[in-house]
Structures are given as C-alpha cells and as structure tokens.
Amino acid sequence: MNKQDIFMVGVGGQGIVLASDILGQVALTAGYDVKKTDTLGMAQRGGSVVSHVRIAQQVHAPLIQEGEADMLVAFEKLEAARWGYFLKPGGLAIVNNHAMPPLSVSLGVACYPSDEEVKDILKRCTDKICFINGTSQAKGLGDIRTINMLMLGCISSFLPIDIKIWQECITRGLPQKILKVNLAAFDLGRKDMVDVHLG
Amino acid sequence: MKKLLSGNEALALGAYHAGVAVAAAYPGTPSTEILEHLAQFKDIYAEWSTNEKVAMEVGLGASYAGVRALVCMKQVGLNVASDPFMAASTTGIDGGLVVVTADDPGAHSTQGEQDSRHYAKMAKVAVLEPSDSQEAYDLMLYAFDISERFDTPVMLRSTTRISHSNSLVEIRRERMKPKQAAFRHDVQKYVMLPVYARMRRPLLEERLAKLATFAETFPYNKIVKGGTKLGIVSSSVAYQYAREIFPEASFLKLGMTYPLPQALIRKFAGSVDKVLVVEELDPFLEEHIRVLGIKVIGKEFIPRFGELDLHVMEDAGRRAGLLFAASKSQPVELPQGLPGRPPLLCPGCPHTGMFFVLSNLGQRARLLDDSGKAKGESKMIITGDIGCYTLGAYPPLRAMDTTACMGASIGKALGMEKAGVAQKVVAVIGDSTFMHSGITGVVDAVYNQSQITIVILDNSSTAMTGHQHHPGTGVSVQGEVTMPVDIEKLVKGIGVSDVKVVDAFDIKALRAAMRSSLDTPDLSVVIVRGTCAVLQKKRTRPRTIDVALCDNCGTCIKIGCTAIQKLDDQVSIDAMLCVGDACTVCQQLCPKKAIGPVSTASGESK
Numbered sequence: 001m002n003k004q005d006i007f008m009v010g011v012g013g014q015g016i017v018l019a020s021d022i023l024g025q026v027a028l029t030a031g032y033d034v035k036k037t038d039t040l041g042m043a044q045r046g047g048s049v050v051s052h053v054r055i056a057q058q059v060h061a062p063l064i065q066e067g068e069a070d071m072l073v074a075f076e077k078l079e080a081a082r083w084g085y086f087l088k089p090g091g092l093a094i095v096n097n098h099a100m101p102p103l104s105v106s107l108g109v110a111c112y113p114s115d116e117e118v119k120d121i122l123k124r125c126t127d128k129i130c131f132i133n134g135t136s137q138a139k140g141l142g143d144i145r146t147i148n149m150l151m152l153g154c155i156s157s158f159l160p161i162d163i164k165i166w167q168e169c170i171t172r173g174l175p176q177k178i179l180k181v182n183l184a185a186f187d188l189g190r191k192d193m194v195d196v197h198l199g
Numbered sequence: 200m201k202k203l204l205s206g207n208e209a210l211a212l213g214a215y216h217a218g219v220a221v222a223a224a225y226p227g228t229p230s231t232e233i234l235e236h237l238a239q240f241k242d243i244y245a246e247w248s249t250n251e252k253v254a255m256e257v258g259l260g261a262s263y264a265g266v267r268a269l270v271c272m273k274q275v276g277l278n279v280a281s282d283p284f285m286a287a288s289t290t291g292i293d294g295g296l297v298v299v300t301a302d303d304p305g306a307h308s309t310q311g312e313q314d315s316r317h318y319a320k321m322a323k324v325a326v327l328e329p330s331d332s333q334e335a336y337d338l339m340l341y342a343f344d345i346s347e348r349f350d351t352p353v354m355l356r357s358t359t360r361i362s363h364s365n366s367l368v369e370i371r372r373e374r375m376k377p378k379q380a381a382f383r384h385d386v387q388k389y390v391m392l393p394v395y396a397r398m399r400r401p402l403l404e405e406r407l408a409k410l411a412t413f414a415e416t417f418p419y420n421k422i423v424k425g426g427t428k429l430g431i432v433s434s435s436v437a438y439q440y441a442r443e444i445f446p447e448a449s450f451l452k453l454g455m456t457y458p459l460p461q462a463l464i465r466k467f468a469g470s471v472d473k474v475l476v477v478e479e480l481d482p483f484l485e486e487h488i489r490v491l492g493i494k495v496i497g498k499e500f501i502p503r504f505g506e507l508d509l510h511v512m513e514d515a516g517r518r519a520g521l522l523f524a525a526s527k528s529q530p531v532e533l534p535q536g537l538p539g540r541p542p543l544l545c546p547g548c549p550h551t552g553m554f555f556v557l558s559n560l561g562q563r564a565r566l567l568d569d570s571g572k573a574k575g576e577s578k579m580i581i582t583g584d585i586g587c588y589t590l591g592a593y594p595p596l597r598a599m600d601t602t603a604c605m606g607a608s609i610g611k612a613l614g615m616e617k618a619g620v621a622q623k624v625v626a627v628i629g630d631s632t633f634m635h636s637g638i639t640g641v642v643d644a645v646y647n648q649s650q651i652t653i654v655i656l657d658n659s660s661t662a663m664t665g666h667q668h669h670p671g672t673g674v675s676v677q678g679e680v681t682m683p684v685d686i687e688k689l690v691k692g693i694g695v696s697d698v699k700v701v702d703a704f705d706i707k708a709l710r711a712a713m714r715s716s717l718d719t720p721d722l723s724v725v726i727v728r729g730t731c732a733v734l735q736k737k738r739t740r741p742r743t744i745d746v747a748l749c750d751n752c753g754t755c756i757k758i759g760c761t762a763i764q765k766l767d768d769q770v771s772i773d774a775m776l777c778v779g780d781a782c783t784v785c786q787q788l789c790p791k792k793a794i795g796p797v798s799t800a801s802g803e804s805k
Contacts, residue, residue, distance in 0.1 A: 011540065013776075024365055028203045035331075036203075037364035039307065046761045046776075047542040060439040062331075062364035065509035067531060078537065085531045099766075102540040106756055106765040107595060109569075110538035121534045144775065 001032070001160050003056035005064040008151070009083045010075025011100050012040070012047045015148030018173065020051035022152060025169040027055040030161040037062040046102075048079060055159075067125075070198075071158065073151055075134075076100050081118045087125040092198060094154045095122070096134040096147065130154075132192045138185055143178070146185035153189025158198055163190075204368045206361040209332040210299060211236035212368075213339025214269045217295070218375030219243060221261035223254035225635060226664035227273030228308040229362040230301035234271055235667075238676040242374075247667055247676045250605070250635040251276035255283040255298070262287075262296040262352075263389060264380040267343050271299040274313045275604065279636070281318065284352070288322040289399050290389055291350035291406075294378065295343035301357040304479040305506030308359075308663075310585065310604060312504055314480040319354045319457050323403045325410050326354045326457040327419075328435045332366040338419060338454055340372065349406050349413070356456075358479065360436045360506065411458040419454025422467055429521060430471030432464065432484060432495070440512040441477040445521070448475075459487050468493045475500075475521065479507050544590050546762035547778030549658050549703035549729025554591040554598040555758055555784070556709045557581060557625065557654075560717070563597045564757065571597060579717070580615060580622050584608040584637070586629035587663045588656050595757045599627065606636025612651040613644050623717050627654045630686060631661035631669040638689065644722050645694040652716040653695075653724045655686060656703075658731040666734060690724045697721050703729025706787045732778050740796035741777035742786055744770055748793035755785040755794065 006023065010016045017038050027034035036053045052064045066086055072093045074080030080095040087093060095118070104110035113121070115131075122129050132154065138147040149170060156166050167183060174182055204212065211233050214222065222245040224234040238245040244261075248254035251272040258270035272280060277300045287296060300315040319326040327342050329335040335357065342353040387395045414420055429448040433441050434456050442450065451467040453459070468474050468488075476485040476497035485497040500519040502511060516522040544551050558564060561579035568574055571592065583589055583599035584607065592599035601611055612626035628637045633655050644651060661667040668674040673683025691698055697719055701712045709727065716723040741762075744755075749770060755763050762776035763785060772785070774797065786794040 021365070024203050028201065028367065033367060034203065035364055035366045037360060046540070046545065048540040059366070060443045061509050062360055062366070062436065062439065063508045065513070068509075078540070081534055082537050082540075085533055101764050101766050102538050103543055103595075103759060103761055104538045106763065106770075108765065110536075112766065113537060124531050 005069045006053040006071045007069035007086045008051040008073045009079040012049050014075045016049045019148040019152045022173045029165050033059045035059045035062040081121045084122045093122050093129045095131050097131045098135040149182040150185040150189035153186040154193050157193040201367045203365050204332045205365045206332050206335045207232040209335035213336040216372045217340050217343040218377045219269045220266035220377040222269040223248045223257040224271040225251045226661050226667040227276050229359040230271050230273045231664045251280035255280035259287050262292040262294045264382050266294040266380050274302045274315045287352045295346035296352040297342040299355045301362050303359045316483045323407045328356050328456050330438045332368045414455050414460040423450040425449040428472050431475045433477040437477045444512045545732040546776045547732035547782040550588045552784045553727050554596040557598040558596050567597050580624045582608045582611040582626045584628040584632050596759045609640025613649050625652045630657040630671045634670045649722050655726045657728045660731045662731045695724050697723035700726045703727045735781050739779040741774040741779045743797045745793045748791045
C-alpha cells in the first residue's frame with residue numbers, strides 16, 4: 001500500500017477521536033508505520049474536531065499537508081465543506097449527510113450551507129464525493145453513537161487490510177456491551193462503499 | 200513489540216521505567232495526560248498539586264529525599280513554578296528531577312504562546328526535546344540519568360503536537376527499582392542563605408560547561424547525512440516537517456537543545472553549503488548558533504509564531520529559495536463565509552445560568568457589540584479567569600471583560616475598584632482555578648477592604664482539561680477519597696462575611712444573589728454550585744418546545760445553549776444534546792411557558 005493520509009472531521013461528541021485511535025491500531029497491527037494526531041479546540045462538546053491519520057512504510061510529520069489527503073472522512077456536512085481543501089486533487093470525500101447547525105446559525109447571524117454549496121466547495125478538489133446517510137443508518141441500528149464505527153467501515157473498504165484485523169481492533173477498543181451494535185455499524189459503512197472505487 | 204502511544208503516554212512510561220517514585224502536576228493542556236497515565240501505576244506516589252509551584256516543590260522535596268521525581272505542567276505553568284524551578288537549579292538535586300513543560304505553538308488551548316527553553320537558559324539547566332513518542336520515551340530515561348550525573352534539574356520540553364500525537368514506540372526497558380528515600384543533611388547545598396548561594400553560583404557555570412561537553416557526544420544529538428547543498432539544524436516536531444519537505448538535505452537533529460554542542464554544530468556547518476535552522480516559536484537555537492559566528496538562515500523565513508506544519512514549511516522553503524520544483528498540491532480556493540464552530544459552553548453547563556444573569560443585569564446584550572466593544576456605558580465590569588467559563592465571553596452571553604492568567608480575576612477586580620471605576624466590579628473564577636491561585640486574591644481583598652463581588656463557579660471539577668480532581672473535590676488522582684477543602688468555609692475563614700451558596704440551575708436564586716451582592720457595599724462571595732454537564736450521568740427527559748405556544752421571541756436562543764437550534768425560522772431542542780431535568784434553564788426563562796419535558800409537553804416539535 002502506498003501512503004494513505006486520512007483526514008477525519010466532525011463535531012465534538014461524534015466519536016472521531018476513538019475512530020481514529022482504532023484506525024491507528026489497525027495500521028499498526030497490519031505492519032505499517034502510523035502517526036495520528038487530533039486537533040481539538042477547547043470545547044468538551046460541540047466544537048470542530050479534526051483527526052489526522054497517516055499510514056505508510058515510514059511517516060515523519062504527524063500532520064497531513066493541505067491538498068495532500070487521500071481521504072476526507074466527514075461526520076458532518078458543514079465540516080466537510082470547511083476542511084475539503086485538505087483533499088488532494090481527485091481524493092475521495094466520504095460525507096455523512098447530516099447537519100449540525102452551530103450556534104451562529106441558530107442566532108441567525110450565519111447561514112448553514114446548502115447541499116449544493118457543500119458539493120460545489122468539495123468539487124474544487126475532487127469529483128469523487130460520496131454522501132452516505134450514516135446518521136440515519138446508525139439510528140436504524142438503535143444507537144446513533146455508532147456513527148464513528150460506521151465511518152470507520154467506510155474507510156476500511158479502501159485499505160488493503162484484512163477485515164479480521166479491523167474487527168479485532170474494534171473489539172479491543174470498545175466495551176463488550178456495545179460491541180455488537182458497533183460491529184454491525186462497521187459492516188453497514190463497509191457495504192455503503194461497495195460500489196465506490198479509488199482511481 | 201511496538202506500541203502506538205501518544206507523546207504523553209510515552210513520557211509517563213519513560214518516567215515509570217526510569218524508576219520515578221514521586222510525580223506531581225497541575226492539569227494543563229497539553230500536559231495533563233502524563234500524570235493521569237502515571238497515576239495508573241500503583242507503585243508510584245502521584246498527586247494533583249494545588250498549582251504548579253506546589254508541584255515543583257513536591258518534586259524538589261522528593262528529589263532532596265534521594266528518589267527520582269517528575270513534575271509536569273503546561274508552559275504557562277512554568278511561570279507559576281518558576282521560583283522553585285530557579286531554586287532547584289541553584290541547590291541542585293539528589294534523586295533525579297525532571298520537569299516536563301509542554302509548550303503550545305499556535306496557542307490551541309492557552310492564553311498565549313511561550314517558548315519555555317528561555318527558562319532553561321536562565322536557570323542554566325539542560326533541555327531535552329523529543330521529536331516523536333519514541334524519543335519522548337527514550338529521552339525521559341536519559342533525562343533522569345543526566346539530572347543525577349550533573350546534579351541538576353532537567354527540563355524536558357514537549358509541545359502540543361508531540362504530547363498529543365500518537366506514534367510507534369519500541370519499549371526497551373522494565374521499571375528500574377526506585378531508591379529508598381533518605382535525606383542527606385547538607386546545609387551548604389540545601390539552605391540558600393546568601394552566603395551558601397554565592398558558594399553554589401560558580402558550580403552552576405561549571406555544570407553548564409560540563410553539560411555542553413556532554414552534548415557533543417549525546418547520542419540524540421546526531422547528524423543525519425544527506426546532500427551537501429543544504430544542512431538543517433532542527434529539533435522537536437519541526438524536524439519531522441523539515442525531513443519531509445527537504446528529503447535531500449543533511450540534518451543536525453538535536454535532542455538536547457541547551458546547552459548546545461558547539462563543536463558538533465561547527466563540524467556540521469562546515470560540511471554543507473548553507474545552514475537553515477528550523478524551530479517552532481523563538482529563534483532559540485538560531486541565536487545561539489549565530490553567536491558562534493556561523494552564518495545561518497532561519498526566522499527570516501520560518502514563522503516566529505503559530506504552529507509549523509508541512510504547508511508552512513514548504514512555503515518557507517520556497518521563500519528562502521531552497522525549493523525549486525513546483526508544489527505537488529494545487530492551491531485551492533478556500534471556502535468563504537462558512538459559519539464557524541467555536542468552542543462553546545456545553546448544553547447543560549452549570550455556568551450558563553449565571554452568565555445569562557450577569558449578561559442581563561449588566562445589560563450587556565444591549566451595550567456591547569458582537570466583538571465585545573462598548574456601544575454604551577456598561578453597568579458592570581466582569582473580570583474573568585481561566586477555564587471552561589472563559590467561553591462565557593462569546594456572544595450571545597458576552598459576560599466576561601478580561602482574562603489574563605490563572606487566578607488573576609480577583610486581583611484585577613480589586614485593582615479596577617481601587618483605580619476608581621464607576622461600575623461595580625465582579626470577579627468570576629472556577630473552583631479549580633480558585634484553589635490554584637484565587638485564594639491569595641481573596642486574602643488581599645479582605646485585608647484591603649475591597650467591595651468587589653467574587654463569583655466562584657463550582658462545578659467540582661477541573662473541567663476544561665478533562666475533569667481532573669482538585670483539593671475542593673476531595674478525591675485523589677488515583678480516585679481515592681481524601682480530605683476535601685471546603686470553599687465556603689475557606690472564604691469565611693479568610694474573613695468574608697457575605698457568602699452565599701446558590702444552585703447553578705436556579706435562575707431566580709442566581710438573580711437574587713447577584714442583585715443583593717451588587718447592592719451591598721461590602722466584599723461579597725457568591726458560590727454557584729452545579730455538576731459539570733459532561734459529568735452529569737443522569738440524562739432525563741430532554742426539554743422540547745411546544746410550537747403552538749412558542750412565538751419565536753428568541754429568549755432561549757440568547758442562553759447560548761448549543762442544544763437549542765434554529766433552522767428555517769423554527770427553534771427546536773436537540774434531544775440528543777439536552778441534559779434534561781438536571782438543567783431546565785431554558786424552561787425557566789421562556790416567557791411563553793412553551794418549553795417543557797418531552798413526555799408532558801402538549802405539542803409536538805422536531
């Protein structure tokens with residue numbers, strides 16, 4: 001596998017850091033060098049969260065370079081638009097079709113971008129844009145918090161790493177009592193991507 | 200076997216394997232997790248100290264007692280701890296003493312940037328700088344050896360990106376057995392009367408010279424051979440960015456950045472056509488190298504502030520004329536006008552109610568514009584402090600006028616009052632910050648007959664750094680119950696007679712307490728108690744809005760609760776985010792009584 005720079009973005013509370021932790025363990029178990037770092041604001045909840053995961057034979061910098069990410073994995077639409085410029089030309093954008101309006105939108109001093117605007121912004125970097133209804137799929141499983149494992153499932157279909165390693169690392173990373181529903185979410189995310197191919 | 204560890208985990212494991220016996224810290228992003236990881240080992244004494252100064256003194260005492268000690272803090276924590284840090288340099292140590300300071304280039308979670316290495320120069324102690332988690336582990340082991348070999352505290356300087364990045368670590372050792380504590384009486388070494396301090400002074404210079412000689416052969420000061428056109432001197436995470444942007448250059452990678460290996464630097468500079476110094480924040484290495492008479496380039500291209508990354512590094516390389524190939528990545532037009540998502544108080548935060556009350560009593564919504572500048576005469580000045588509650592400065596609450604450093608709210612309020620401002624001055628401080636450095640401010644206010652009102656927002660947690668315990672909670676870092684320090688008794692004991700304790704979620708009571716405190720000419724303290732929303736385990740009946748009753752007046756939006764959202768002109772409450780019965784601030788404030796618990800609300804809303 002060539003280097004994979006995976007850029008995960010979303011809102012605090014969506015479980016992005018846990019997902020990128022597990023992705024890091026997967027890469028390590030599969031024998032790659034890996035660095036991962038999160039840029040968190042000061043917020044416990046509700047702030048913008050970004051996780052950089054870099055997988056290769058040898059990784060130096062912990063941060064992905066702007067315009068170099070192979071994959072943008074956005075847990076929320078506005079965050080997809082905000083961080084799209086990290087994608088390399090022709091990189092893959094996986095976007096959870098879910099809106100979480102920030103306070104400025106509620107206060108009426110800012111507008112939430114339309115789906116078309118989000119797409120237009122992402123199209124500046126790539127034509128490979130996959131919207132998935134991850135949050136409603138997770139809701140369908142009975143636990144909206146499984147969105148992070150669902151997005152991890154999406155990522156898994158593009159990395160040449162045995163599915164057993166993914167399952168093993170998820171099993172090690174999550175409490176037993178919520179494992180089943182999370183593994184189901186992982187499978188759903190993986191299936192969401194069956195028809196998507198990296199160029 | 201290799202493990203994927205954060206820099207902070209690796210530092211903790213390194214200290215553990217080095218046989219550390221005592222570890223002390225005050226939480227501070229990005230350093231907090233070091234002590235949290237250490238506290239998991241049962242054969243170490245680890246403590247959350249009241250503040251960094253006390254932590255440093257605890258570490259120093261343990262070192263004097265002959266055992267290895269670790270003290271951890273963020274960079275501004277070293278300002279607080281600087282007095283014992285300087286003293287530790289003068290007396291030297293017995294057991295190895297390592298001081299971790301985690302700098303924050305880019306000020307991700309700090310009131311400013313600061314390059315801690317200057318302190319080491321002032322104190323004449325060695326600085327080690329890891330560039331990834333492996334080096335964090337390795338250098339921590341070395342740090343204790345260097346400390347004991349040279350009779351000095353050692354600074355181990357991390358940064359946000361080192362502390363909070365995960366990378367692979369080969370664990371090389373088992374835990375060394377700690378020494379048995381034993382204090383060796385030595386008045387001339389440990390009692391810094393001027394006469395003895397003067398005797399120690401030349402020893403510091405000797406020590407520094409010995410350290411500089413040691414630095415020449417220190418294995419983590421190493422030359423990575425590449426081409427001869429460009430040689431890069433670098434340390435910490437900056438090295439990683441430079442490696443990636445300049446794959447053909449030669450490198451002098453410094454793991455020890457003070458004192459510097461002069462001969463090694465000269466040798467390296469002599470082997471390349473041009474020398475570039477790459478470091479985050481101040482030109483610390485660069486200035487030292489320039490003094491050696493070596494021609495280098497550096498800060499004229501590498502930014503002096505903000506965090507470095509590959510983009511900044513590449514841009515600097517281009518401006519310096521060191522990169523000729525076209526950039527791989529095309530510049531993309533950045534999206535304009537997207538709504539920001541700044542950190543805000545959580546839904547159900549116990550600080551929100553008090554800030555709403557302060558905002559309204561001071562008529563701030565009317566008197567301050569969105570940038571916090573006055574449009575009219577404010578009714579009240581609110582001096583703030585460091586913690587989650589600093590976020591109360593943002594609109595729509597706008598209930599904070601100043602934030603400087605830990606514990607400063609009370610002194611600032613006192614100063615404003617004594618300067619003679621017309622308005623009532625209110626100091627707002629959290630419980631952990633109050634313990635850290637607010638208490639002495641109250642003593643000053645009592646002693647000097649101040650008339651300020653001090654609001655202590657007590658959520659029983661050091662919330663912003665991740666909910667650590669502190670003296671007020673009476674629970675240790677290991678989770679054991681100890682002796683809680685009672686804030687109410689404490690302020691009464693200092694001599695404040697007007698002390699009220701109010702429920703953080705009772706708006707009427709908050710308003711009454713504040714009105715009464717603002718009217719009294721005496722010093723007053725209002726303690727606002729409520730559990731942190733993140734620690735609020737009981738998630739009961741979220742609130743909902745009865746659209747039949749709601750007239751869209753917008754009062755609930757002005758609370759600044761992120762669970763209350765307005766899209767397409769309809770206000771709704773996100774049931775996932777609302778903490779329910781534990782809060783109810785919006786329900787209390789709704790003039791139309793349109794807000795109630797989900798099960799009893801008559802109308803349906805989304």
